[in-house]
Amino acid sequence: MKNNFTTRVLTAAVFAIVLIGGTLLHPISFFIVFGTVVVLGLFEFYKLVKFANIEPQYLTGIILGLIIFIGNFLLARSIIEFNIFLLLIPVLTAVMIVELYRDKENPFSNIAFTIFGASYVSIPFAILSWFVFNPSFPEPYYPMVLLGFFILIWANDSGAYIVGSLIGKNKLFERISPKKTWEGFIGGGAFSLFAAWLVSLFVTEINLVNWLVIALITFVFGTFGDLIESLFKRMVKVKDSGSILPGHGGILDRFDSIIVAAPMVFIYLMLVL
Numbered sequence: 001m002k003n004n005f006t007t008r009v010l011t012a013a014v015f016a017i018v019l020i021g022g023t024l025l026h027p028i029s030f031f032i033v034f035g036t037v038v039v040l041g042l043f044e045f046y047k048l049v050k051f052a053n054i055e056p057q058y059l060t061g062i063i064l065g066l067i068i069f070i071g072n073f074l075l076a077r078s079i080i081e082f083n084i085f086l087l088l089i090p091v092l093t094a095v096m097i098v099e100l101y102r103d104k105e106n107p108f109s110n111i112a113f114t115i116f117g118a119s120y121v122s123i124p125f126a127i128l129s130w131f132v133f134n135p136s137f138p139e140p141y142y143p144m145v146l147l148g149f150f151i152l153i154w155a156n157d158s159g160a161y162i163v164g165s166l167i168g169k170n171k172l173f174e175r176i177s178p179k180k181t182w183e184g185f186i187g188g189g190a191f192s193l194f195a196a197w198l199v200s201l202f203v204t205e206i207n208l209v210n211w212l213v214i215a216l217i218t219f220v221f222g223t224f225g226d227l228i229e230s231l232f233k234r235m236v237k238v239k240d241s242g243s244i245l246p247g248h249g250g251i252l253d254r255f256d257s258i259i260v261a262a263p264m265v266f267i268y269l270m271l272v273l
Contacts, residue, residue: 007246015245015254019150023132023143030132030143031073034125038069041121041251044242049113051236055104057095061114064091065122072126076133121252124262131266136273137205145206148199149218149265153257155195156188156219163187172223177230185223192219210272217268218261225260229253 022033042065046056071084095114099107131146164184172180196215200208229252233241242250252259 011246020147023147023150027077027132027141030141034128035066035069037251037255038065038122038125040244041125041255042117044244044250044252045117045121046114048232048236048238048241049117051238054106054109054113055102056110056114056117057098057102060091060095060098061118064088064095064115064118067091068118068122069126073129076129078133120259124255124259127262127266131262131269134269134273142205144203145269148203148206148211149214149262151195151199152192152215152218153222153261155191156222157257158188159191160184160188160223163190173227176227176234180223180227185219188223189216189219192216206272210268214265214268217264218257221264222257222261225257228260229256 018033022029039062042062043058046058046061049056067085067087071080071087074080075082075084092115095111099111102110104110128146131149132141132143134142134145137145160180161184164179164181164187168181168183170182171178172182172185192215193212196211197208200206200211203211206214229241233239240249241252244250245254
């Protein structure tokens with residue numbers, strides 16, 4: 001038990017250093033870190049759906065996902081125009097044409113999960129580019145808002161785990177995630193709101209009221225993101241999405257909250273800023 005706890009702590013520390021360092025250092029390090037997350041996340045997703053007797057197209061799916069991620073990065077940075085996304089049309093067409101030659105069972109399920117996987121994994125991380133490149137911010141590359149969002153996510157996860165472990169009794173969604181409780185959900189929300197107050201003291205480009213709203217969006221939709229991934233893992237009958245992060249599971253296990261919360265926070269930021 002002690003070794004497992006130590007492994008979890010060490011993995012979490014290294015994970016945080018890479019994520020925070022990659023975000024703060026430079027746009028290129030941001031691109032490398034999250035581009036890698038997209039590729040690894042897609043590998044995990046496509047590997048998992050094979051347990052449901054589905055044969056996704058790894059290569060075309062990853063190309064599709066990278067076009068979404070790279071296109072948003074370059075567009076948000078004002079390097080290219082929106083027409084980069086015209087490349088999605090031939091790749092989407094290629095997914096269907098390639099399936100003609102694969103001779104696999106459930107061809108339309110294969111096509112559907114190839115396209116869905118690219119969307120589910122890539123779009124949320126592509127959206128993160130718009131958190132760091134925004135004309136409303138004081139610098140062309142301003143990672144502090146994104147870092148603040150990560151802090152809210154981590155505060156929610158930590159609060160839900162601590163409060164749920166200590167006093168959790170009433171199940172939040174027992175059919176999908178038996179360990180989650182209403183007490184943990186509320187605890188995660190309280191931790192997120194407190195973290196939002198702290199973040200507002202340092203990232204003043206967004207005022208306290210807006211940070212509190214972002215915290216509410218984060219803990220509600222972050223919880224949904226966790227539940228959606230739990231639903232997916234139940235469908236394919238696995239405990240973790242992968243094993244790349246010792247003690248924590250896979251990439252999708254660590255980023256499940258961000259996958260649903262990031263698009264919702266992005267919409268709010270666009271409306272406010």
